[in-house]
Amino acid sequence: MLTDNKPGQVELLMGNQAVVRGALEAGIDVAATYPGTPASEIGDNFAKIAKKAGVYFEYAINEKIAFETALTASWSGLRSLVSMKHVGLNVAADALMSITYGGTDGGMVLVMGDDPSCFSSQNEQDSRNFARFAQMPCMEPCNPQETKDMVKYAFDLSEQFRLPVMIRETTRIAHGSGNVVFGEMAPRERKGHFKKDKLRKAVLPAHAYQLHPDLLKRIDELAIHIESSPWIHMDLKGKMGIIANGNSMNYAKEALRFENKQEEFSTLHLGFTYPLPKKQIEAMLRHCDEILIVEELDAITEDFAKKLAFDLGISCKIYGKDILPKTYEFDTGIVHSAITQAFRLTPKEKFSVNYTVPQEMLPPRYPVLCPGCPHRATFFAIKKAFPKGVYTSDIGCYTLGIQPPLNAVDTCVCMGASISMGVAFSKFLEDQVVATIGDSTFYHTGIPALANASYNGSKATVVVMDNSITAMTGQQPCPSCGVSSLGDPCNPIYPEKVAESLNIPFVEVVDPLDLNKTIEVMKKAAKHDDTSFIVTRSICCMIDKEKRPLVEVKKDVCIGCQICTKTFGCPALIWRSEEKKVEVDTNLCNGCSVCIQVCPSKAIQGKGS
Amino acid sequence: MSTDIREFSMILCGVGGQGTILASKILAQTAIRKGINCRVGETHGMSQRGGSVISHFRIGSEVDGAITPVGHGQLMLAFEPVESLRYINFMKAGSNVVLNTYPIIPTSVNTGLAKYPPLEKIKETITQYPLKVNGFDATTIACSLGSAIALNMVILGATTKLSEFPFEADEMKKSIEELVKPQFIDLNIKAFNAGFEMA
Numbered sequence: 001m002l003t004d005n006k007p008g009q010v011e012l013l014m015g016n017q018a019v020v021r022g023a024l025e026a027g028i029d030v031a032a033t034y035p036g037t038p039a040s041e042i043g044d045n046f047a048k049i050a051k052k053a054g055v056y057f058e059y060a061i062n063e064k065i066a067f068e069t070a071l072t073a074s075w076s077g078l079r080s081l082v083s084m085k086h087v088g089l090n091v092a093a094d095a096l097m098s099i100t101y102g103g104t105d106g107g108m109v110l111v112m113g114d115d116p117s118c119f120s121s122q123n124e125q126d127s128r129n130f131a132r133f134a135q136m137p138c139m140e141p142c143n144p145q146e147t148k149d150m151v152k153y154a155f156d157l158s159e160q161f162r163l164p165v166m167i168r169e170t171t172r173i174a175h176g177s178g179n180v181v182f183g184e185m186a187p188r189e190r191k192g193h194f195k196k197d198k199l200r201k202a203v204l205p206a207h208a209y210q211l212h213p214d215l216l217k218r219i220d221e222l223a224i225h226i227e228s229s230p231w232i233h234m235d236l237k238g239k240m241g242i243i244a245n246g247n248s249m250n251y252a253k254e255a256l257r258f259e260n261k262q263e264e265f266s267t268l269h270l271g272f273t274y275p276l277p278k279k280q281i282e283a284m285l286r287h288c289d290e291i292l293i294v295e296e297l298d299a300i301t302e303d304f305a306k307k308l309a310f311d312l313g314i315s316c317k318i319y320g321k322d323i324l325p326k327t328y329e330f331d332t333g334i335v336h337s338a339i340t341q342a343f344r345l346t347p348k349e350k351f352s353v354n355y356t357v358p359q360e361m362l363p364p365r366y367p368v369l370c371p372g373c374p375h376r377a378t379f380f381a382i383k384k385a386f387p388k389g390v391y392t393s394d395i396g397c398y399t400l401g402i403q404p405p406l407n408a409v410d411t412c413v414c415m416g417a418s419i420s421m422g423v424a425f426s427k428f429l430e431d432q433v434v435a436t437i438g439d440s441t442f443y444h445t446g447i448p449a450l451a452n453a454s455y456n457g458s459k460a461t462v463v464v465m466d467n468s469i470t471a472m473t474g475q476q477p478c479p480s481c482g483v484s485s486l487g488d489p490c491n492p493i494y495p496e497k498v499a500e501s502l503n504i505p506f507v508e509v510v511d512p513l514d515l516n517k518t519i520e521v522m523k524k525a526a527k528h529d530d531t532s533f534i535v536t537r538s539i540c541c542m543i544d545k546e547k548r549p550l551v552e553v554k555k556d557v558c559i560g561c562q563i564c565t566k567t568f569g570c571p572a573l574i575w576r577s578e579e580k581k582v583e584v585d586t587n588l589c590n591g592c593s594v595c596i597q598v599c600p601s602k603a604i605q606g607k608g609s
Numbered sequence: 610m611s612t613d614i615r616e617f618s619m620i621l622c623g624v625g626g627q628g629t630i631l632a633s634k635i636l637a638q639t640a641i642r643k644g645i646n647c648r649v650g651e652t653h654g655m656s657q658r659g660g661s662v663i664s665h666f667r668i669g670s671e672v673d674g675a676i677t678p679v680g681h682g683q684l685m686l687a688f689e690p691v692e693s694l695r696y697i698n699f700m701k702a703g704s705n706v707v708l709n710t711y712p713i714i715p716t717s718v719n720t721g722l723a724k725y726p727p728l729e730k731i732k733e734t735i736t737q738y739p740l741k742v743n744g745f746d747a748t749t750i751a752c753s754l755g756s757a758i759a760l761n762m763v764i765l766g767a768t769t770k771l772s773e774f775p776f777e778a779d780e781m782k783k784s785i786e787e788l789v790k791p792q793f794i795d796l797n798i799k800a801f802n803a804g805f806e807m808a
């Protein structure tokens with residue numbers, strides 16, 4: 001459907017699919033990514049259509065490599081798109097910060113998935129800062145239609161100003177769906193061609209020195225260019241004003257509509273948030289007595305507008321973060337209350353309810369490892385072999401090992417840090433240290449940390465929980481799984497081989513579903529006082545969906561000790577408090593059989609056995 | 610209902626993996642085919658692993674954002690009993706809740722850190738809000754037809770019977786046929802019909 005060349009056709013697209021469609025309409029040649037919520041579906045949709053559309057696509061090993069792949073496409077004269085979640089740009093920043101100097105050739109678009117409210121992230125960093133930091137344009141769509149059209153536009157803009165263009169989505173934009181009218185698909189007839197230009201493409205100190213003023217000049221020109229672009233919508237009406245970017249304008253529009261005040265407010269909708277349109281912001285400042293700036297997270301537009309008002313000596317009162325929160329995503333209610341507060345309106349419509357559900361009615365429901373997830377068995381074994389260990393961990397499904405009853409994760413900072421911090425802890429503490437890391441994360445940034453462990457010494461036990469997939473972000477392939485980015489078979493790269501080549505003295509591979517064997521290997525590692533490296537390999541059960549024979553609890557044997565529920569905690573094991581027995585929910589159980597090995601009374605058995 | 614809807618917002622909530630995403634897609638597909646402006650806001654990522662999930666489905670000429678304003682939801686599809694309570698603040702007083710009465714016990718309860726409230730108390734709490742409860746065991750119906758996975762279709766079927774629901778049964782079934790993998794269409798349509806006849 002994404003590849004249909006039917007201009008005028010209307011389809012339901014998620015923001016992330018709209019990105020792909022926009023790129024196809026721009027005639028994209030190359031797309032690269034490393035998965036990360038909320039941006040993952042961009043790569044996933046490229047993976048689906050790449051062969052048919054003749055686009056080169058890869059799941060790179062990390063964001064830096066994805067970025068450099070897209071940059072190389074651009075320097076080959078091709079059009080490229082690279083997508084990642086907000087924190088991914090921390091990893092790719094090294095490349096980004098220098099290449100705006102020399103600039104791009106073929107159109108290059110960088111799609112960022114920001115995550116206000118941290119739905120699936122370790123922080124709320126606002127990518128607009130990076131656009132400003134690196135000096136590149138930043139555009140923000142407010143719905144799927146705009147997302148598609150903006151991405152298409154961004155390729156031309158990139159070529160005109162020789163800069164990568166950032167499209168900043170937030171979770172709501174990336175994962176929000178809506179009607180999208182398709183445009184024409186561009187033919188793709190470009191061939192890679194590298195134009196040599198040492199000054200621009202080898203950013204040596206002398207070259208960077210020379211190029212920096214040129215970059216600033218391009219940004220100044222860009223700032224003027226965007227004022228007449230189709231992405232700045234100003235509507236001068238009453239003396240009260242609202243300036244908002246992306247999704248915030250949706251909330252503001254709805255809030256005004258609920259109050260029936262659309263005609264009394266002037267609005268400025270910003271599709272560009274770097275650079276900001278000086279001309280229109282000045283016009284708003286001159287026209288309005290008071291302005292509320294509605295932007296999630298950082299006060300970037302607000303700071304710009306306040307400085308502009310100061311420079312121009314305009315006395316318009318500007319509200320922003322004095323009323324609206326600096327944290328979390330907004331909604332219509334939050335923006336509505338800010339508008340009524342700032343402009344001292346008596347609200348007609350209510351966005352709160354006078355009803356609180358009693359706390360005892362709401363048992364918490366945190367995300368948990370799936371029933372039968374191999375990670376649960378690995379953590380159980382770690383807890384048996386290292387009951388008092390310090391557990392450094394990383395980012396992936398296995399981070400859920402932090403939840404009770406496993407409690408097997410003490411630290412989680414950023415991808416790869418489990419190994420580097422585990423290794424360092426093992427030198428600074430007397431405790432035994434176990435670092436847990438997923439296979440995809442191991443390839444992303446774990447390998448340099450393991451090399452460091454080997455080189456600088458360590459006593460830590462490193463456990464690669466190899467489920468042969470990038471599971472957390474939606475089961476994307478990675479080097480250990482034996483499947484290429486486009487789903488073709490290829491040779492898997494095994495973490496144990498990497499460890500051996502790095503001279504790690506203790507390397508073992510074990511199937512975590514064989515619990516006793518795994519505990520035994522872990523105990524052996526615990527006795528080892530150099531770096532030990534264990535791969536627990538068992539496929540993610542979202543991939544291997546084949547149901548194994550289910551298990552059941554023999555009610556007459558179960559003594560109600562709750563060891564299975566209180567130390568292992570598979571969600572398919574249900575504690576029946578009335579009977580003081582455990583029961584297996586057959587809708588949830590996937591028959592991994594690990595609980596059979598956990599129950600000391602042998603009450604759990606294969607169904608029908 | 611025709612295409613001149615100004616704003617109609619629905620909440621679909623439950624547990625990751627129960628199929629709220631497909632259900633909201635089917636709703637949206639139906640809206641798009643009818644030329645109605647629509648927005649869907651979903652939960653992806655971490656919470657899909659058995660956590661609490663919510664989807665917003667909004668249609669109408671005056672809808673811009675993908676998230677239902679607090680207190681403005683006009684219909685709730687609760688795929689799991691306590692999850693209805695977690696998102697109750699999105700609802701407008703007096704609206705209908707289609708409630709699957711089959712619970713999924715969270716780990717916090719299994720490990721003894723919390724208690725799962727009795728179904729009657731849950732219904733009572735919803736009624737006090739006040740909302741109208743249309744409760745039935747959709748999971749067991751789906752299982753009897755072959756798979757618990759089809760529970761989302763049972764719920765959609767039951768919802769389609771409600772007078773405030775904007776689409777007809779055959780419009781919904783057409784979307785199911787368009788979006789569900791061919792080998793599962795039969796099961797899903799059966800489940801939809803079972804829910805529709807139930808309500």
Ligand SMILES: Cc1ncc(C[n+]2csc(CCOP(=O)(O)OP(=O)(O)O)c2C)c(N)n1
Nearest residue numbers: 036395396397398438439440441470471472
């Ligand atoms: C820099 C960065 N990029 C991407 C992500 C998103 N992300 C979270 S977990 C994960 C991958 C996990 O895969 P793996 O290590 O194999 O563990 P699994 O989920 O399979 O258990 C990714 C890519 C992130 N948090 N940080």
Ligand code: SF4
Nearest residue numbers: 370373397471540541
């Ligand atoms: S998706 Fe796979 S790795 Fe993640 S919790 Fe489920 S089984 Fe485990």
Ligand code: SF4
Nearest residue numbers: 558559561562564599
């Ligand atoms: S561990 Fe075995 S005996 Fe103890 S509650 Fe669980 S099933 Fe029953």
Ligand code: SF4
Nearest residue numbers: 570589590592593595
């Ligand atoms: S076999 Fe036991 S541990 Fe595995 S999924 Fe079933 S209940 Fe859970």
